[in-house]
Amino acid sequence: MIRRTAVLLLLLGLPALTPAARGQSAPAAAASAPDFARLEAEQSAATGKPGPRTVPGRRIPVPGPVGPEVQATTAAPDRAPALDANPDGAAEWKTQIGRPAAQTAAPLPALRERLGVVSTPEPIGGVKAWIIAPKEVPERNRNRLLVHLHGSSGTDPGEAGTLEAVLMAAFGGFTVISFGDRMPPDAPLPAAMDDAMAMWKAALTLQRPENMAVFGTSTGGAMTLALMLRAKQEGVKLPAAIAPGTPWSDLTETGDGDRATGWLDGVLVSSEGCLTPAARLYAAGHDPRDPQLSPISGDFRGLPPAILTAGTRDPFLSNTVRTHRKLRQAGVDASLQVFEGLSHAQSLSDPEAPETREVFGEIAAFFDRTLGTEPRGR
Template identity: 30%
Template sequence: MPSFQNFIFEKLMKLSVKRLATKKLRERGLTERRKKFDEIGAKLGKLPEHCLRQPIRIGDMNAEWLAYPTSNEYKVILYLHGGAYEYGSANTHRTLAARIGQTAGVKVFLPEYRLAPEHPFPAAIEDAVQAYRWLLRQGFHPTDIIFAGDSAGAGLSVSASLVLRDQNEPLPAAIICLSPWVDLTSSGESYLKNQQEDPYLTVGAVKRAARLYAGEERLDHPLISPVFADLTGLPPMLIQSGSHEILQSDAEKLATQARLGGVDVTLQIWEGMWHVWQISGRFLPEARKAVDQIGLFARKIFQQKRK
């Protein structure tokens, strides 16, 4: 049963999202909306104690390292933030990425890929692949890298892996998907079943964001909606989703499609949870427990690859 804290937090989120959906905010420019999104993300928490942050540049892309004095410096999680391919930055997801790195005991690399609509598909995938290749050039072995991401970032993790596979490049050790947005056609039953339960996402907003990201491409393109791709050959996956989010079907479809391709999949549907609840670790016991599960998965993967 979901905690009392989650019950309160979910109610507060519904009120906040309703306030953000006002006509006044919708009429603001994209830069202003992104700024507001960053401000909200920053309020969700500060970096855990002893976390070290190092901003860097990879060509034209901003990125940063997050690590602790005890982090294994030879293992890394490449974290791709969510935000419907239109929003999000290191500012919005730094704390979540840092907590994941803390539980996994490894460094986290957090790049800021290009956003739509200025840079529609496939710009974000190109940047994710670039970040991975950069890590390889720094001396990291593919088996020492795990892709992770939430929402659009989770879909991006899968799509970038598909590009690497199709170009016969070495793949990361695993993929971690939090509330993955991987069916931009919005065809799953949870889009209807959970639309009253979801405190954060709306079907209309998701469909608008999908169209902005896809540009001139069809929404069922296998790199835009990887639930329509052949996932054969991809590394093990951990997929977490909440039973109150409209993207629950995305997670379930991704798990099914991956298993059809022979991928080792761990699917976790968290009762009463909503989209990317893991980001609320300061407030929710369920968020902390979910991040602990992510850390355990990552540690297990890295131990297996060492053998």
């Protein structure tokens, strides 16, 4: 459950020319390929018996029905050279993750200024944290408080981990606590969850739980779920709502996962690179089915209303869909939004993209429906 920092500035590239752009529909282009009859016969023979499916090599065009920002980032070179690697030892892990974390942190001050957001470092429950809020909090949100569990990989990204909290504060108008927990390779399981629990207990002294929500993306999404399971087990009050974004909710790799989207996603790229070894680094010998590692293994009954987010190119789309179904089966009010063409956590890559504003707008509207507004003491 190592968390991956969503890099703010992705390399931009030109969209590939799709068959439709050439005046030919995609199905027609495929059917007119000279070797289609041979390929069809081979695939029919291969899939004519039970067993795993072997998918032939394909060229996937940049999706058409998305905004130009998503088209550009989807067409950009993937990050395989930087992120699909298996570092040798703690020092190499820190170096690998330090570079994208620094890239993400550098433009944050200018982004906060442009979006009208203020960030104040302040420990919460003995854990490093930032209080992030709009310069003017809307009246309806003045008694509301969100807790953000950041996504990253390998080591604590520090301020870089607050990017998602900045976007939520700006687009949703909420005050957000974003905390920086201890992370591997120096502090594997259960350090991060111990920190999350300490911070959550402290946050409960600041606001009514009925007015609070917890959210996060990638491993931050998985930790959101794991925190709910632990709080329920320990008899600690739960928030009014949660928003696990594309959660890494299953480390056992038993779902479709990136088998369906590997090398199509432009962010995580493939679990054959650093995802699987990073998960082992965090687990430190623990059973990957432990609900604190793979919260989908836990009992979701009694969890608060949830909204989940993923994209059609996201390797964690399967995890997100399965988590949504399990929440529904447990009687939880759960919504699922899936965006065309988005790779893993790609809604964090460009604050100006319409899809980014729509993602956060949907989550903010969900929180607005589920969170209370009464001040403490009533």
